[in-house]
Amino acid sequence: MGDMRHLDWPFFEERHRRLARELDDWASANVPGVDEHDVDAACRALVARLGAGGWLRHAVAGREHGGSAETIDTRTVCLIRETLARHSGLADFAFAMQGLGSGAISLAGTARQKAEYLPRVARGEAIAAFALSEPEAGSDVAALSCAARADGGGFVLDGEKTWISNGGIADFYVVFARTGEAPGSRGISAFVVDAGTPGLAIAERIEVIAPHPLARLRFTACRVPADRRLGAAAEGFKIAMRTLDVFRTSVAAAALGFARRALDEALARSSSRQMFGQRLAGFQLTQAKLATMATTIDSAALLTYRAAWQRDQGRSVTREAAMAKMAATEGAQQVIDAAVQLWGGLGVARGVPVERLYRDIRALRIYEGATEVQQLIIARELLRDFDAHGAR
Ligand SMILES: Cc1cc2nc3c(=O)[nH]c(=O)nc-3n(C[C@H](O)[C@H](O)[C@H](O)COP(=O)(O)OP(=O)(O)OC[C@H]3O[C@@H](n4cnc5c(N)ncnc54)[C@H](O)[C@@H]3O)c2cc1C
Numbered sequence: 015m016g017d018m019r020h021l022d023w024p025f026f027e028e029r030h031r032r033l034a035r036e037l038d039d040w041a042s043a044n045v046p047g048v049d050e051h052d053v054d055a056a057c058r059a060l061v062a063r064l065g066a067g068g069w070l071r072h073a074v075a076g077r078e079h080g081g082s083a084e085t086i087d088t089r090t091v092c093l094i095r096e097t098l099a100r101h102s103g104l105a106d107f108a109f110a111m112q113g114l115g116s117g118a119i120s121l122a123g124t125a126r127q128k129a130e131y132l133p134r135v136a137r138g139e140a141i142a143a144f145a146l147s148e149p150e151a152g153s154d155v156a157a158l159s160c161a162a163r164a165d166g167g168g169f170v171l172d173g174e175k176t177w178i179s180n181g182g183i184a185d186f187y188v189v190f191a192r193t194g195e196a197p198g199s200r201g202i203s204a205f206v207v208d209a210g211t212p213g214l215a216i217a218e219r220i221e222v223i224a225p226h227p228l229a230r231l232r233f234t235a236c237r238v239p240a241d242r243r244l245g246a247a248a249e250g251f252k253i254a255m256r257t258l259d260v261f262r263t264s265v266a267a268a269a270l271g272f273a274r275r276a277l278d279e280a281l282a283r284s285s286s287r288q289m290f291g292q293r294l295a296g297f298q299l300t301q302a303k304l305a306t307m308a309t310t311i312d313s314a315a316l317l318t319y320r321a322a323w324q325r326d327q328g329r330s331v332t333r334e335a336a337m338a339k340m341a342a343t344e345g346a347q348q349v350i351d352a353a354v355q356l357w358g359g360l361g362v363a364r365g366v367p368v369e370r371l372y373r374d375i376r377a378l379r380i381y382e383g384a385t386e387v388q389q390l391i392i393a394r395e396l397l398r399d400f401d402a403h404g405a406r
Contacts, residue, residue, distance in 0.1 A: 018038070020312075021035075025089065026089060033094075034096075038097050041101040041105065053104065060105050061112060065136065066137075070112050070137070072086070072087065074116055076132065080135070086117075092264050096268065100271040103226075106271065112141070112142050115180060115184065116135040117260055118245075120132065121257060122244045123206075141185050144188050145175040145178045145181075148160060148173070149174060153383075153387055156251060158190065158191075159173055160174060161173055163193075169242075170235055171238060175189065177381070178228065178230070179228055181216060185208065186207065186208050187209070188205070188206055189206075191205060191250070193250070206244060207236065207238055214231065214233055217229070217230045223377075224373040259331075260325075262339055262383065263325065263331065263335045266321070266335075269314070269346035270314055270318055270342050272371050272375050273345065274311060280368075284304070307349045307352050311345070317337050320334055340385050340388040343375070351372070
């Protein structure tokens with residue numbers, strides 16, 4: 015489905031091209047059969063299917079723990095998200111959360127922790143969640159206050175987490191909590207907490223414009239054994255940032271998938287819709303829209319796969335990932351809006367593809383670092399280089 019010419023770009027190896035085509039075929043056969051009316055059931059079904067299809071192996075690191083490679087390949091994760099997003103926002107969500115939710119274990123887990131969780135994540139038998147945000151700590155995440163107090167050889171968690179994707183259906187939550195070794199970001203540790211642990215409650219299910227499982231969690235004297243801490247004490251913030259670093263570029267890729275689908279839908283509709291004696295695509299005003307949409311998509315794709323390729327070379331991508339995330343999510347919003355416009359009244363009818371895309375794209379400009387946060391990151395990098403070298 016859709017234009018796949020970008021697979022010829024030099025950022026990719028043959029294995030990437032093969033994977034993207036195979037996944038596109040797989041998704042055409044396996045995604046439409048999932049009833050998305052009940053998002054909990056749909057997500058469970060999608061995770062199980064993605065696991066059975068072998069796709070979730072790419073979301074975890076380490077072959078001995080069920081991963082497809084020793085480290086997570088960013089280009090692979092991006093191609094998977096782009097492809098799934100073109101088919102279904104929920105399928106992309108199900109894949110992405112298995113990676114984000116278990117990423118801290120892949121990066122910082124002990125051999126025992128990895129063996130316990132990662133193979134089940136990779137097979138689609140355990141659903142993962144990443145619990146960082148709090149009601150009073152979103153963009154300013156170092157302000158988080160959920161506390162983990164050392165007690166009798168373990169930890170006791172008290173506090174709240176909110177906007178937790180997969181909240182309510184996850185089998186485990188990677189939770190970042192204040193252990194207080196130092197103020198701010200230097201006093202946070204990471205823990206893996208199984209669903210069903212006494213003291214962990216789903217305080218509220220949150221409904222959003224693009225429905226997926228989402229919840230506010232409450233920890234009340236929630237006792238966690240010492241061997242559930244991920245990494246060393248006070249390393250939690252670093253682990254959270256490293257996890258987000260792996261997956262930030264893939265948010266851009268998901269936006270790209272949504273935008274590509276929107277352009278496909280815009281081309282299809284404007285080529286068939288008749289008005290004023292010709293098809294909608296015959297008007298130059300329409301052609302200008304289509305040209306801008308395609309150019310926005312290619313610019314975003316170039317930035318996305320530059321960042322992914324660069325990360326796979328083992329190089330830092332702070333600036334490149336921020337540029338990709340900002341350009342791809344903001345660009346996709348514009349592309350999708352143009353597609354809705356071209357569809358006319360039908361574009362806002364509930365359930366048509368462009369109406370769904372219009373809702374699917376919005377949160378991507380907010381989570382994993384809002385656009386404003388990406389702007390600050392890019393400017394900080396620019397100014398640091400300029401101050402150090404007097405140049406970009
Ligand atoms: C659908 C969805 C799923 C999510 N899933 C998860 C999850 O699984 N796990 C998790 O931990 N969190 C999750 N989040 C939370 C997400 O990471 C936060 O929403 C995000 O970090 C922004 O925090 P906030 O909502 O508190 O907004 P705020 O921090 O209140 O920010 C509000 C706005 O302020 C602006 N802003 C931010 N910083 C600056 C600045 N320095 N200067 C000027 N303006 C600024 C931005 O426009 C931002 O949108 C999810 C959120 C959504 C919407």
